[in-house]
Amino acid sequence: MNHSEPNSGLEKTVGTDQDGDERLYDAGRLDAISKLDRANLHDDDVLNAIVKEAAVRLDLPISLVSFVLDQAQVFPVNRGLTGWLAEVEGTPIEWSFCANAVRDDAPFIVEDATTNQRVKDIPLVKNEGIRCYAGIPLRLPDGSVLGTLCVIGTEPRSFSPDDMSTLRHLADRAAARLAEMAAIE
């Protein structure tokens, strides 16, 4: 598992990883997202139940299905967002925690955002109070990584192996549902 806390030796700065950049801007990945871009994910009972379960079981206020686009991230299914984030349901890509999971093609975990080199300077931390994050890549059967299922909190916290196992299980269910919907679109 990629764990990007400061002592992990895996810190990177968003935008400096060439392989990760290629993954982010890959036309095939963006094409896969386009199959779901117009689906009514917002009202999908299955995805909403998964997002709710993630927040409840990990005891965090915010959980999302995020899609990482080329220049922004969008939250087609979300719980617990407030203010402008709830209005826009997305952010510019350079503020995205989830983009790190797509770039790495691996889970991205932040236990204290104020000390994590990859996110400590972004406005979601400095201005919006995000302090912890765990996201699991959402992968379609063709291998395309759309974004993440993630949980977010406003206080630092650790994520146990059991927490990550729960989140991974829920992400598998979300990915299966998205694959089903992509096949219909």
Add this chain to the structure above:
Amino acid sequence: MSQMIRSHGLSAPSETAAVESMARVLGEDEARAVWRRARRQSGIEDGAPLGLLELLDVAEALSRFDGFKGVMGTALRIRIQTYQMLASENGIRNGNES
């Protein structure tokens, strides 16, 4: 002149930045061609300067394109709406300065 939302370090989205980012996936020539098509579908003449509201119209036209070009339009729309919301909170008029 483009205004920056200092609290968030966010500059107003621009046509130039939008086409440059599309070129990362499409290449420069195709990005410009796709952008021209989106402008026309928004009823905006070639070469006419775009304020933020017109840029949003073009983003929405682009988001109706098939495949990953549509995704790029969605991404641009999110960037514009983020800027507009934060501009409003920060008292920048309309988020549509010239």
